[in-house]
Amino acid sequence: MPESSVAEDAVSGLPTATVVLKPKRARPFFGRHPWVLDSAVLRVDGQPADGDVVDLATHDGNFVARGLWNSQSRGLIVDRYGDYLAVQVTALAMAERLDMICDALESIVAPKGILLRGAERGLAKLEGLTLVDRLVRGSAPSGPIFVHELGLKFGVDLAEGQKTGYYLDQRDNRQAAARYARGRRVLDMFCYSGGFAVACAVSGAARNVLAVDSSAKAAALARANADLNGAANVTVEAIDAFEKLDALAAAGERFGMVILDPPKFARSRSSVDDALRAYHRINRVAVGLLEPGGILVTCSCSGSVSREDFLQMLSGVAQRSGRPLQLLECRGAAADHPVSASCLEGEYLKCVIARVA
Numbered sequence: 001m002p003e004s005s006v007a008e009d010a011v012s013g014l015p016t017a018t019v020v021l022k023p024k025r026a027r028p029f030f031g032r033h034p035w036v037l038d039s040a041v042l043r044v045d046g047q048p049a050d051g052d053v054v055d056l057a058t059h060d061g062n063f064v065a066r067g068l069w070n071s072q073s074r075g076l077i078v079d080r081y082g083d084y085l086a087v088q089v090t091a092l093a094m095a096e097r098l099d100m101i102c103d104a105l106e107s108i109v110a111p112k113g114i115l116l117r118g119a120e121r122g123l124a125k126l127e128g129l130t131l132v133d134r135l136v137r138g139s140a141p142s143g144p145i146f147v148h149e150l151g152l153k154f155g156v157d158l159a160e161g162q163k164t165g166y167y168l169d170q171r172d173n174r175q176a177a178a179r180y181a182r183g184r185r186v187l188d189m190f191c192y193s194g195g196f197a198v199a200c201a202v203s204g205a206a207r208n209v210l211a212v213d214s215s216a217k218a219a220a221l222a223r224a225n226a227d228l229n230g231a232a233n234v235t236v237e238a239i240d241a242f243e244k245l246d247a248l249a250a251a252g253e254r255f256g257m258v259i260l261d262p263p264k265f266a267r268s269r270s271s272v273d274d275a276l277r278a279y280h281r282i283n284r285v286a287v288g289l290l291e292p293g294g295i296l297v298t299c300s301c302s303g304s305v306s307r308e309d310f311l312q313m314l315s316g317v318a319q320r321s322g323r324p325l326q327l328l329e330c331r332g333a334a335a336d337h338p339v340s341a342s343c344l345e346g347e348y349l350k351c352v353i354a355r356v357a
Contacts, residue, residue, distance in 0.1 A: 015055040015066060017046025026058045029065055032342045036067075051093040068093040078105065079164040081145045081156055083112040086164035087136070095131055102137050113138035115158050117165075133159065150175055152198055154225050160217065169333040170195060170261065173299070173351040176329060177259060178204030180295045180353065184256025187248070187289065188212065189241050189282070194222030194234070196259045196297070201231040206257070208233040214240045245285045257295040258286040266302035275302055276313050283317045287325070290356045296325065303348035310350045329353040 021029070025040040036056060048054050048069040056064040075090040085105055089095045102114055114137040144155035149171055156165040174195050181204030188197040191211035200206040211226075211234055213219045219238035226234035237244065241262070260282055266275035283298055290296060300310050307330070318325040331351040332339070339347045 013053055013066070016052040017044055017048040017069065018055045018057050019044050019069070020057050021059055021064070023059045026062075026064055028342070029056060032340075034340075034343055038071075051096045076101065077164055079166075079168060080109065080111075081147060081158060081165065084141055084145060084158060085109060085111045085114045086117055086158050087114055088117040088164050089131060098136070106137060111138060113140050115140060149195075150203070152202060153228050154193060154195065154198070155221065155228060156193070157217075157221060166193060167195060167261075169301075169337045169349055170299070170351070171334045173297075173331050173334075174199040175203060176331060176351075176353060177257070177295075177297045178206075180204070180297075180328075181206040181257055183207050184295070185254075186210070186257040186259065187255045187286075188259045188261075189245065189286070190214075190260065190262045191222050191236070192218045192261070194225040194236065196261060197222060197234050197236075198225055198229050198231050200257070200259075201226070201234050202229050206233070209235070210255075211236045212239060212241055212244050214238070242282070245282060245289075249285050249288055253289060254291045255289050255294060256291055257297065258289055259297040260286055261297075261299040264302045265300070266304040269304050272302075272304050272309070275305055276309060279305070279310070279313050280317055283314060284321055287317055287321045287323050287356055290323075292357060294356050295328075296352075296354045296356055298352050298354070300350045301348060303345065305350075307347065307350050310352070314352060314354070324357040326355040326357065327352060328355055 019036065020042045021040055022042040029036060042059055050070050052069045053066060054069045055066050058064060070091050070093050076094045077088040077090070079086045087101070089098065094101065105111065105114060113135060116131060116134055116136045118131045118133050141158060144157055147154050147156055147166065154166065158165045177196055178199040181200035184206050186197070186200045186206045186209040188200070188209060188211040191197050191213045194211055197209045197211035201209045211222050213222065216238040219236050223236045226236065262282065265278045266272050279300060283296070286296055286298070298314070314325055329352070331353070332347055333349040
């Protein structure tokens with residue numbers, strides 16, 4: 001559905017249906033929990049289309065809230081880079097209201113430009129979105145935007161980079177990893193623009209760093225960011241990360257630190273088991289690449305994978321590999337990505353730093 005085809009009722013905010021909750025399931029939503037899963041729904045009175053406004057009611061008819069109906073996924077991401085905003089839409093309901101969202105952003109922030117980033121391929125197909133990367137308001141930057149992060153400088157491609165251009169939520173975790181990097185040979189898998197690699201090389205004084213990403217554009221950006229920070233000891237390769245891990249293991253390579261920051265493996269609750277198997281695979285190979293006393297920095301940005309599930313996966317890796325893992329730090333997103341106490345499911349990012357015996 002084109003983003004300009006919002007129904008008149010949607011613009012006015014009038015509901016097209018009522019979503020009725022199961023008995024004893026309303027308390028979280030009176031407490032401002034922001035979304036309702038299908039498992040809490042008793043019935044739907046009406047036939048809402050994705051993106052429609054609906055009312056939420058208890059099983060005995062009491063009004064709870066008004067919101068947007070979306071049978072697939074949710075979300076809106078807005079990141080600010082200086083005078084520019086990068087907006088990523090991952091739900092049809094948000095795509096239909098893009099003009100209203102941009103109006104609000106312009107009134108609050110007054111940016112020079114707003115750039116739209118399309119949803120990830122899997123989500124776009126799930127949602128029926130046809131959004132393409134483009135400038136939606138104002139003017140675009142003439143080149144990369146440069147951000148300063150704790151003494152380091154990174155170029156950000158707002159037009160073609162992944163997500164909204166840079167993983168701002170990993171800022172503190174990059175420095176945490178760097179504190180363990182001194183004198184070590186470091187492997188940074190799924191390196192994207194080289195954030196962890198550069199932090200370990202420059203701030204952490206690593207002996208050398210091998211950074212790997214399957215995207216040639218990402219690898220080129222990582223190389224440029226290493227050069228920008230004078231990190232001559234960083235080598236960047238554009239190659240499939242899974243193939244590279246297996247090749248390093250087959251060659252008997254050893255590292256003092258391995259960093260895993262893969263893309264989202266689970267896009268819905270139904271894919272959690274497959275995601276955990278993928279996390280297990282790469283972490284088990286990574287553990288095998290570490291020398292005794294080496295450091296594993298492993299991350300998951302899959303919100304559907306809980307912190308408990310992720311730690312249980314690592315426990316399985318330790319058991320099957322025969323290499324004890326000592327958990328040194330269990331971290332999350334930076335402080336500018338807070339988690340609401342009313343919605344603990346919002347804790348999507350896990351970053352575990354472990355010593356491997």
